[in-house]
Amino acid sequence: MMVPGLIGELERIALVKETKKETKLSLVGRKPFENYGIVNPPIYRTSTVLFKNTKELEKAMSNKFNQVYYGRYGTPTTFALEDAIAEIENGYRTIATSSGLSSISISLLSFLSKGDHCLISDCVYNPTKKFAIKILNKFGVKVDFYDPLNISSLKKNIQSKTKIIFMESPSSLTFEIEEIEEITKLAKKNKIVTMLDNSWATPLYFTPINEGVDVSILAATKYISGHADVMLGLITVKNINLFNQIKNTAVTLGDSPGPEECYLALRGLRTLSSRLEHHRSGALKIARWLQNNDKVSRVLHPALPKNPNYELWNKYFTGSTGLFSFILKEQSKIKVFKMIDSLKLFKLGFSWGGYESLILPVFPKIERKVAKWNEKGILLRIHVGLENIDDLINDLSTAFKL
Ligand SMILES: Cc1ncc(COP(=O)(O)O)c(C=O)c1O
Incomplete structure (x- = not known):
């Protein structure tokens, strides 16, 4: 059944080929004409x-x-x-x-x-x-x-x-x-x-x-x-x-x-491209803030120019996302866990990629076989969600004061 007002299938295929990825995201994997025009x-x-x-x-x-x-x-x-x-x-x-x-x-x-x-x-x-x-x-x-x-x-x-x-x-x-x-x-x-x-x-x-x-x-x-x-x-x-x-x-x-x-x-x-843009810019803002924080010894974010892998990242990637890690100077697990527990917006849980910010303490030393992990401080991985970024920075800032 043809539905007037929507582009035809051949036109849609041609558009997919000639458009940028962000546009493709709304064109691919759908054939409205074959389904009553339903989006x-x-x-x-x-x-x-x-x-x-x-x-x-x-x-x-x-x-x-x-x-x-x-x-x-x-x-x-x-x-x-x-x-x-x-x-x-x-x-x-x-x-x-x-x-x-x-x-x-x-x-x-x-x-x-x-x-x-x-x-x-x-x-x-x-x-x-x-x-x-x-x-x-x-x-x-x-x-x-x-x-x-x-x-x-x-x-x-x-x-x-x-x-x-x-x-x-x-x-x-x-x-x-x-x-x-x-x-x-x-x-x-x-x-x-x-x-x-x-x-x-x-x-x-x-x-x-x-x-x-x-x-x-x-x-x-x-x-x-x-x-x-x-x-x-x-x-x-x-x-x-x-x-x-x-x-x-x-x-x-x-x-x-x-x-x-x-x-x-x-x-x-x-909605991937608009969500990723928020994850990208928010994570970079927080990563830069952490880089200048005296509680933090290192920020592991590939898109920061200070990162040893920055050139390789720049060679291959057109954007960064919301997941990165940082290492605290603090080595006491008890103190770091107390800090994590005091966070209000960063939630504790596995996985990443959702709308909510997450934090996780991780211990790479246990898992490595050949690429030895010699950092002394505790590594925290965060996923920056879709919340207001200043609220997230305030959340971290308050927890760091403990
Ligand atoms: C990099 C990476 N690959 C694969 C997976 C596995 O995905 P799933 O949890 O859907 O099995 C995860 C999950 O956290 C991951 O972080």
Whole structure:
């Protein structure tokens, strides 16, 4: 049914190709003309999908990944989100999974067999490391961790059986930026698949596939959804072979994101650029304030010119987001925890990317294997939400006076 007044599908596709990312966010993953002109794609819930006859059934069985086939393979709501993300990430296709961590584990499992070797940055999100140590090792995959700031630590660990290099840039605890171009070149030379957790920057501020990365992973739980009420992961790949391999693993393992989550992520995507702009500018203002505060020994924010990784950040990223860390001079856990407990606006909790500011004490020393953490003071990671930034600075300032 044609609805007058809205742009046609072909016009919409042409617009997507010629517009900037912020504009694309409102054009992608929707076909209002195919749904009575309704602005957002509906939530399709299904397990069973019916086929008209056995000929149609057989046709569908040989084309499972390209049509609505069975609930676990995705619904039209899942496909709308996947299409939107593939467009923004500049990938071949995207696969939605039930969480950020399942996107990571499914991607890793897709290319590793017994006897293979995998290289993972020592500064990644700890559950990624845990998956590698507890599950990959158990099934006979050898894992080594490399120092993301020392490319020779990566080079010397490449073996004939190395199948994957897994990056997280910046690291979501300590914000190291990796030399992505050099790493992807090295990987190509050695026929290694590269993966990068892009949850911090989102495809709005960094497009890994444009830099030669094969698989870009998003915990859509964070900024894409943006309201701390969704668990979801997104895997975007460079080509059809990578797609088939990863999609096959996802459906075989039985991973299946809910259509409601996909709908919420797609809705979150529409406001991503304005939310990120507030997170970006607010976090930078607080980071600068912390840099000049005598209680703080170091601020770990990649977009601050004083940061040792600033040049690399500038090379790859078009914006920074709301998550960064700082190190207090204070070394007493009791005193720091008292300070945290006195905060009124910064809430204590895991994850990030929502509208509310969060704070978390973190202890990287325990988790590091090769990139040793020698800082003495306590590291606090904060996520700067959408509140008024002066209110947030006052909250920190009052707590620091304790
Ligand atoms: C960098 C990063 N990647 C992946 C994840 C995992 O996402 P999820 O919580 O959706 O499993 C997280 C969660 O905190 C994260 O911080």
